[in-house]
Amino acid sequence: MSDLLRPQLNRRSFLRQTIGFSALAAFSPATLFAQQGGNDSPAPDPANQHLLMIGDWGTNKYLGQQIAVASGMKNFVDNRKIKPGALFMLGDNFYGSLIGGVDSPRWQTQFEQMYPTSHFPGKAYAVLGNHDYEFKIAFKVDTELAYAAHAQGTRWTMPAPWYTFKFPENDPIITFICLDTNLPGTKGDFFGTGITMTKAHRDEQDAWLRAELAKPRTTPFLAMVGHHPLYTNGIHKDNPILIKDWDPLLRQYKVDFYITGHDHDLQHLEFGGHPTSFVISGGGGAELVDWTTPPEKRGPFGGKVLGFTNMELNKNAVIMRHYNQAGQELHSFRKTPDGKVELLRPAVS
Secondary structure: OOOOOOOOOOHHHOOOOOOOOOOOOOOOOOEEEEOOOOEEOOOOOOOOEEEEEEOOOOOOOOHHHHHHHHHHHHHHHHHHOOOOOEEEEOOOOOOOOOOOHHHOOHHHHHHHOOOOOOOOOOEEEEOOOOHHHOEEOEEHHHHHHHHHHHOOOOOEEOOOOOEEEEEOOOOOOEEEEEOOOOOOOOOOOOOOOOOOOOHHHHHHHHHHHHHHHHOOOOOOEEEEEOOOOOOOOOOOOOOHHHHHHHHHHHHHOOOOEEEEOOOOOEEEEOOOOOOOEEEEEOOOOOOOOOOOOOOOOOOEEEEEOOEEEEEEEEOOEEEEEEEEOOOOEEEEEEEOOOOOEEEEEOOOO
16 A cells, blocks of 8 residues: 555544544543543434444343343433434344354344334344354354345345445435455454455455445445444454555545444544544444553544444434443544534533
């Protein structure tokens, strides 16, 4: 990658536009860092469009944590009187075995009933994580694709390992390009099998992605969504394969957001001169892990917490908000179609 395309990751190059960053905020027992902006975060507006996002949620060891986050999401919807138009399931949808395949009881207990239609009536758009590539009894990738295609009345939406859609369906505001980030050479599952997509599938997805990005933009905002981050302060560290393949595309096509899970925390990263805001929402239920880069050195935000993310949209701006499992707003920022980013002071719950 040329020097012009290489992101500058030092502190001085961190994005500073329209906002003055201020002090460290610490919330015990979680490790939390935020550089706050000058304006208060407005309350979520029920008149706007809303999506809720979680990654690394389908735990087979920490069910109580998944339940706690799901409960926080339901309370958030009730308290704010919003009606989410969709959910985003950001990968590692099922850790461990899915015995029974599409008939596994885990579909009901850990998805359909965990995130009920009473609170989340819209589609649940899903992408594949490294744990979804585990071969446990059967290949879970095939199972997740089959469930989306054949389950009656499900909101589970995964038409292919990579796909695109516009939201909302009527008068759309944002285009989402959903990707399979399990490229050859990326980290496989934690049990050493190292299963990823094939090189042929990588090439097929790459050609498809470039064609999608080259299409004329028809919405004010554009996002790419997957499981693995390009950049992260978490335990998995920056991903050199994805940086080499996709960072030039993010820059060329001025992609507004790159949204992922994988690291079990909540993060927001900005880099000077880069058009893309990097958002990680991996607090859906799996165990929390430590930092490899302290978030006070590269941010503006990192929270070692269980939680979820709210994306609020209208044609003039997107507000991204990170919440902990109790529904407390930890970090928020506003982005406008011209690419300007404003950090906001989280609302006091």
